[in-house]
Amino acid sequence: MHPIILFDGVCSLCSASVQFIIARDPHAVFRFASLQSETGKALREKFGIPAMDSLVVFENSRYYAKSSAVLRICRHLAGAWKLLYIFWLVPKPLRDSVYDFVAKHRYKWFGKRDHCLMPASDVRARFLDERQ
Numbered sequence: 001m002h003p004i005i006l007f008d009g010v011c012s013l014c015s016a017s018v019q020f021i022i023a024r025d026p027h028a029v030f031r032f033a034s035l036q037s038e039t040g041k042a043l044r045e046k047f048g049i050p051a052m053d054s055l056v057v058f059e060n061s062r063y064y065a066k067s068s069a070v071l072r073i074c075r076h077l078a079g080a081w082k083l084l085y086i087f088w089l090v091p092k093p094l095r096d097s098v099y100d101f102v103a104k105h106r107y108k109w110f111g112k113r114d115h116c117l118m119p120a121s122d123v124r125a126r127f128l129d130e131r132q
Contacts, residue, residue, distance in 0.1 A: 009034030
């Protein structure tokens with residue numbers, strides 16, 4: 001089963017991050033859904049995840065949020081990006097405090113969209129709500 005990334009579909013930083021991941025995921029490991037989508041809501045409900053606006057990765061019947069999700073993603077990316085997984089050694093509270101700081105300011109710094117990202121036709125099948 002492919003790891004699934006839930007992202008904030010109206011966040012410009014999050015949408016840009018999805019594009020960044022796609023460009024560095026040559027084996028199409030990841031699937032995507034926005035937190036606001038029916039798939040996102042269903043996955044959060046299935047795993048008992050409270051409403052949140054964090055990046056979430058589902059992998060091997062577990063979920064990872066915030067900095068842990070980012071590091072799990074880095075493990076699968078092409079090139080030197082996998083080396084960032086070494087930050088797993090940094091205590092989670094410290095990693096998450098940095099994540100929370102950026103998340104708190106992301107709309108102010110990067111902007112907010114009126115609607116979710118519309119994937120290009122060549123990657124549309126990787127977006128779970130687009131395959132219906």
